[in-house]
Amino acid sequence: MDTIVFPVLQFRRTTIATVGSLEKLTRLSRIGIKKRLLDDVELVDHAGSSIRIVSAEPIHMLPPRLAMGEFIGYATGNPRYKMKLHFAEDSFKPVSLEQVKAKVRRSFSKDPWWEGLLDFEEFRQAVENASSVTEIIDVFEQYKQ
Numbered sequence: 001m002d003t004i005v006f007p008v009l010q011f012r013r014t015t016i017a018t019v020g021s022l023e024k025l026t027r028l029s030r031i032g033i034k035k036r037l038l039d040d041v042e043l044v045d046h047a048g049s050s051i052r053i054v055s056a057e058p059i060h061m062l063p064p065r066l067a068m069g070e071f072i073g074y075a076t077g078n079p080r081y082k083m084k085l086h087f088a089e090d091s092f093k094p095v096s097l098e099q100v101k102a103k104v105r106r107s108f109s110k111d112p113w114w115e116g117l118l119d120f121e122e123f124r125q126a127v128e129n130a131s132s133v134t135e136i137i138d139v140f141e142q143y144k145q
Contacts, residue, residue, distance in 0.1 A: 027062065
């Protein structure tokens with residue numbers, strides 16, 4: 001059986017994020033569900049596999065954690081839900097280092113948010129110098145803010 005090796009890079013349109021666990025990947029707010037934030041998302045896992053999420057559907061509402069933001073969201077009508085992920089048939093295929101670097105470069109060129117990072121050039125260079133997909137994920141984890 002194919003499994004996702006965390007942490008992963010999550011590619012959605014021009015944005016890139018790291019996700020550290022299946023629990024974090026499958027928790028989504030009501031607004032996130034409405035915006036379909038997990039539809040058409042590509043993950044690249046620590047083992048170098050490409051996993052495409054076609055869609056996601058809520059399974060059940062989750063109680064709020066002991067965090068102020070989650071409690072406020074719950075109280076104001078934006079609770080979190082556990083999500084069921086639907087994967088593309090061609091998921092869990094190996095992805096090359098160059099393919100991942102190309103996706104990251106595309107995000108850097110299309111999303112102006114990256115330019116706002118104080119150490120963007122150092123970060124970009126660390127990604128370019130990475131010799132494996134695992135190293136790229138580790139660079140994103142290191143520079144996570």
